[in-house]
Amino acid sequence: MPFFSIVSYLMGYVVILVKGKSPEKFINLAFNEGIVLWDITSISKDKLLLKVRLSAVRTLRQVARKTNCRFWIQKRTGAPFLYSRIKRRKSMALGIVIFVLGLYFLSSFIWLIEITGNHYYSSSEVLGVAAEAGLKRGILKNQLKPRKIERVIQNRLPEVAWVGISVKGTKVSVEIVEKDRVKKEKNNIHAHVIAKKTGIIKEILVINGQVNVQEEDTVVPGQILISGIVLPVKKPEEILEKEQTAEEAEKPLYVHAKGVVRARVWYNGYGEAYLKEKGQRYTGRTATRISLVIGFKELKIFNPSSIPFAEYKKEVTKKKLPSWRSFKPPVELIKQKYYELENYECILSREEARQKARQKAWAKAKKQVPEQAVIIRQETKEIAGNKEELVRIRMLVETKEDIGTEKTF
Amino acid sequence: MNRQDMAKHLKQKVSEVLELPGDVVLNLPKVTLIGGVKVFIENHRGIIEYTTLRVRIYTTAGELTVYGDKLKIRSIIPDEICIEGEIKGLLLNKDGQEYAFF
Numbered sequence: 001m002p003f004f005s006i007v008s009y010l011m012g013y014v015v016i017l018v019k020g021k022s023p024e025k026f027i028n029l030a031f032n033e034g035i036v037l038w039d040i041t042s043i044s045k046d047k048l049l050l051k052v053r054l055s056a057v058r059t060l061r062q063v064a065r066k067t068n069c070r071f072w073i074q075k076r077t078g079a080p081f082l083y084s085r086i087k088r089r090k091s092m093a094l095g096i097v098i099f100v101l102g103l104y105f106l107s108s109f110i111w112l113i114e115i116t117g118n119h120y121y122s123s124s125e126v127l128g129v130a131a132e133a134g135l136k137r138g139i140l141k142n143q144l145k146p147r148k149i150e151r152v153i154q155n156r157l158p159e160v161a162w163v164g165i166s167v168k169g170t171k172v173s174v175e176i177v178e179k180d181r182v183k184k185e186k187n188n189i190h191a192h193v194i195a196k197k198t199g200i201i202k203e204i205l206v207i208n209g210q211v212n213v214q215e216e217d218t219v220v221p222g223q224i225l226i227s228g229i230v231l232p233v234k235k236p237e238e239i240l241e242k243e244q245t246a247e248e249a250e251k252p253l254y255v256h257a258k259g260v261v262r263a264r265v266w267y268n269g270y271g272e273a274y275l276k277e278k279g280q281r282y283t284g285r286t287a288t289r290i291s292l293v294i295g296f297k298e299l300k301i302f303n304p305s306s307i308p309f310a311e312y313k314k315e316v317t318k319k320k321l322p323s324w325r326s327f328k329p330p331v332e333l334i335k336q337k338y339y340e341l342e343n344y345e346c347i348l349s350r351e352e353a354r355q356k357a358r359q360k361a362w363a364k365a366k367k368q369v370p371e372q373a374v375i376i377r378q379e380t381k382e383i384a385g386n387k388e389e390l391v392r393i394r395m396l397v398e399t400k401e402d403i404g405t406e407k408t409f
Numbered sequence: 410m411n412r413q414d415m416a417k418h419l420k421q422k423v424s425e426v427l428e429l430p431g432d433v434v435l436n437l438p439k440v441t442l443i444g445g446v447k448v449f450i451e452n453h454r455g456i457i458e459y460t461t462l463r464v465r466i467y468t469t470a471g472e473l474t475v476y477g478d479k480l481k482i483r484s485i486i487p488d489e490i491c492i493e494g495e496i497k498g499l500l501l502n503k504d505g506q507e508y509a510f511f
Binding site: 023024027028031032034036037038039040041042045048050 | 455456457458459460461480481482483484485486487
């Protein structure tokens with residue numbers, strides 16, 4: 001009866017030793033008087049231990065007198081006794097109260113402000129605006145108006161697309177999403193457009209700079225396609241006329257070369273497939289073993305006595321309690337999961353194997369092709385091998401793509 | 410048959426006809442035994458003897474004795490006694506006749 005024991009604790013109860021010729025009479029009279037007794041244990045023929053509420057002790061004295069018994073209080077338990085003990089140590093009780101109140105009081109302030117998601121604005125900039133809006137370290141939590149602060153930040157910092165303020169305990173998280181901005185061109189740098197791949201040039205579009213290559217040219221990686229050094233165009237008559245300023249005219253112009261250079265690029269992919277395929281695959285059946293490691297001892301909590309699979313793959317996950325400073329809790333939960341494997345063998349026809357090899361080759365080639373590239377042609381070629389049971393496929397993928405990349409000089 | 414017996418007889422009849430439980434109408438003890446570890450006795454009239462090996466309780470149906478080991482009276486109130494321990498037997502002594510039922 002938890003209710004009964006809680007009430008007993010709050011009211012206080014005592015363990016008493018009853019001694020008398022017939023303690024049974026003491027019990028009978030006591031409960032007839034309406035006194036609740038519990039946990040009665042007999043020690044010997046004339047001695048009993050029992051528990052009784054503090055409020056009933058006075059009545060119990062009369063009962064004892066009537067039944068020729070005597071009793072002694074052995075142990076005092078409960079809130080009233082605790083209270084009197086606390087009264088003796090007032091300063092400690094005061095300390096506890098101050099601590100609890102202090103904790104409560106301090107937890108009603110904001111102590112930490114965390115800003116995430118800002119790249120363009122510095123954290124101190126955002127903090128400054130937030131402070132003006134009323135979000136400062138040390139303000140009361142109930143004085144915080146997140147919606148208003150969000151609005152102010154959004155108005156004051158134009159590059160901010162969205163602000164979210166959330167309060168977690170004494171910490172305020174300001175989450176910022178900035179607008180996607182077009183990167184400002186830095187025109188003062190000089191750069192070439194160089195090739196990053198080998199290919200045959202199909203189209204050239206120059207925005208700035210001087211073309212170095214022509215259509216149908218084969219280029220190798222690193223080759224300058226559009227030069228950032230623009231040499232002055234020489235006209236024969238100009239040379240004659242302005243000989244004195246020839247030096248000046250010879251001076252090349254350095255620019256930030258820009259342009260699109262599309263070229264045909266080839267990619268290779270290779271795949272093979274056996275006519276007779278052998279391997280291992282999962283059956284889908286698993287077994288789990290869980291053990292708890294305390295210090296150096298391993299306790300098996302849940303484990304199949306032996307792994308019921310002939311062939312399997314093991315996966316081990318360890319879970320640890322978070323460590324605190326240099327203290328690492330010596331408790332670890334280890335979960336081992338076994339996946340059953342089975343051997344399989346399948347026989348493919350030549351055409352099926354070819355299909356499979358082609359798929360592999362295609363996947364390999366496709367992996368190298370960048371996203372922006374346009375595939376214009378693909379070609380498969382079977383490589384004749386001496387091994388009869390192997391089909392080998394080479395795949396050639398031709399794309400048209402922009403191969404230019406900027407390189408400063 | 411005196412008056413008291415007649416009244417008792419009548420009560421018994423009433424409880425039979427109306428299918429009322431005997432412990433309510435006739436103040437008979439209701440003994441609930443929980444797996445040899447705990448026994449509740451309702452409608453008791455007091456303890457006659459209490460040791461760790463034997464508890465004798467006075468009831469309207471006679472004297473009820475609980476045998477066992479490490480017996481302990483968990484609680485006692487006017488309506489109910491709860492005894493805990495290794496209960497080995499229950500014996501009802503009614504007018505000199507003994508009925509063992511556990």
